[in-house]
Amino acid sequence: MAPRPPRLDATAGEVARTAAAAPGWDELAAVARDCVACPELASTRQHVVVGDVPASGRPRLVLVGEAPGATEDETGRPFVGKSGQLLDQLLAEAGLDRAQAAVLNIVKCRPPGNRTPKAPEVARCSGWLHRQLELLDAPVVVALGLSSAKWFLGPRTVLAAVRGRPHEVDGRAVWATYHPSAAIRFGPKGAPRAGLLADLTAVAGSLGGTA
Numbered sequence: 001m002a003p004r005p006p007r008l009d010a011t012a013g014e015v016a017r018t019a020a021a022a023p024g025w026d027e028l029a030a031v032a033r034d035c036v037a038c039p040e041l042a043s044t045r046q047h048v049v050v051g052d053v054p055a056s057g058r059p060r061l062v063l064v065g066e067a068p069g070a071t072e073d074e075t076g077r078p079f080v081g082k083s084g085q086l087l088d089q090l091l092a093e094a095g096l097d098r099a100q101a102a103v104l105n106i107v108k109c110r111p112p113g114n115r116t117p118k119a120p121e122v123a124r125c126s127g128w129l130h131r132q133l134e135l136l137d138a139p140v141v142v143a144l145g146l147s148s149a150k151w152f153l154g155p156r157t158v159l160a161a162v163r164g165r166p167h168e169v170d171g172r173a174v175w176a177t178y179h180p181s182a183a184i185r186f187g188p189k190g191a192p193r194a195g196l197l198a199d200l201t202a203v204a205g206s207l208g209g210t211a
């Protein structure tokens with residue numbers, strides 16, 4: 001019998017148990033798409049943005065952002081708006097192929113008005129991400145932006161202090177860098193764009209130039 005999606009106002013533990021029971025990516029995606037654990041997000045979203053995975057299903061690299069924006073909510077796919085377009089461009093400049101990477105978010109439903117996800121929303125949705133990382137089993141993760149960096153490296157993380165090198169977390173190399181939206185906000189000559197490109201180039205180097 002297929003697992004039932006988490007009910008309205010389900011606890012983080014209930015979401016995590018449902019996610020942990022998914023035997024594979026497709027089963028997880030099918031049940032996550034009907035998740036209504038976060039009452040406000042479930043009532044305002046158009047799509048649960050589960051994430052993109054390569055056709056092979058086995059990425060060497062996983063990119064993790066904070067939450068879907070308007071275009072992602074409309075299309076059901078992660079990083080396809082302006083931030084996604086810049087991310088694709090910088091990945092290509094760094095020698096990385098997005099089609100070979102998995103692209104995920106910490107929170108799978110768009111917060112209204114692009115507000116920051118609330119702590120209980122992050123806690124609930126973390127169950128999906130933990131299981132996704134387990135199923136994908138990629139050796140390298142790139143945390144895009146401070147929220148994602150904190151999810152992997154702890155709540156006291158300061159981006160400037162952790163950028164530029166990998167951190168070992170649960171047997172994976174986690175790199176933390178700027179979110180592409182910061183690169184857009186500070187412009188083409190701003191430090192976040194240059195920093196994001198430098199970090200992605202370093203990641204590419206660590207992977208031997210292919211992902």
Ligand code: SF4
Pocket residue numbers: 015032035036037038039041042048107108109121124125128
């Ligand atoms: S944000 Fe995550 S936990 Fe909350 S309703 Fe969406 S999929 Fe479920």
